[in-house]
Amino acid sequence: MKKFFNISHIKGVDLSIAEIISEIKMAFNEPKAVLLMTPRVDKGEQPYAWIGIRVEETQLNMKLQLNEDIMKFLIAFLQGKELPEVSDFKIPEGIVDAEKWLTNHYNEYAVEAQAEKKEASTSEGVFYLNKVLVFERGKITYPGKPYESILSMLVGA
Numbered sequence: 001m002k003k004f005f006n007i008s009h010i011k012g013v014d015l016s017i018a019e020i021i022s023e024i025k026m027a028f029n030e031p032k033a034v035l036l037m038t039p040r041v042d043k044g045e046q047p048y049a050w051i052g053i054r055v056e057e058t059q060l061n062m063k064l065q066l067n068e069d070i071m072k073f074l075i076a077f078l079q080g081k082e083l084p085e086v087s088d089f090k091i092p093e094g095i096v097d098a099e100k101w102l103t104n105h106y107n108e109y110a111v112e113a114q115a116e117k118k119e120a121s122t123s124e125g126v127f128y129l130n131k132v133l134v135f136e137r138g139k140i141t142y143p144g145k146p147y148e149s150i151l152s153m154l155v156g157a
Contacts, residue, residue, distance in 0.1 A: 017089045020051070020064050021073065027053040027060075028077050035077050035138035039066070039105050045094030047101060049074075065091045075112060078135035106142050109133055118144075127152075 015023070027033040036052035036059070047066040051074075052059045064070065069088040076083050095101045110116060113133035119141065121128045130144040 015062060017065055017070070020062050021070070021086050023060065023062070024051070024053065024073070024077060025083060027055070028083055030055055032056060033137070035074065037074060037078070037138065037140045039102060039140065039142065041095060041098035041101055045098065046091055047095060047105075067092055075109065075135075078138045078140070079112065080136040102142060106131060106133070109140060113140075120150075 024035070027035070033053055033055045036054060038050040039047065040049065041047055049064050049066055051062045051064045053062075054060075067088060067090060069084075069086045072084055073086045110133055113135055115134040117132050117134060119130050119132045121130055121144075127147040127150055128144040129147065131142040133140040133142075
């Protein structure tokens with residue numbers, strides 16, 4: 001029988017990139033902490049990720065702008081490796097194509113993941129089949145395409 005539980009979500013409001021990096025560093029020292037990441041591109045064509053730091057049944061959620069140094073830092077956490085210093089907090093100029101960026105991001109980090117899987121989710125009555133990269137200390141979830149119903153999602157998978 002499957003166990004269901006509620007996770008308490010806390011939103012990190014008005015934190016700078018440096019403050020978010022500091023929170024993630026502290027979480028890395030907690031062996032039970034996992035990092036959950038969902039990369040996206042905002043309307044200004046800037047890469048960012050929704051970051052969740054989960055310890056048991058509590059999760060801190062934050063929006064973090066991404067650049068190469070920050071990604072190396074996040075991947076090190078996910079892999080359980082020593083965290084590199086982040087000295088560059090500058091966000092790169094807008095990207096041309098959000099879908100292409102997400103595809104390239106997935107392809108770049110899929111080779112470093114322990115496993116790849118698909119995971120169903122729902123939001124506001126719409127069903128999604130997301131691609132997930134699994135790591136030692138967390139996962140990266142890439143947004144999937146929307147489906148009208150669970151059946152259409154299963155048939156379309």
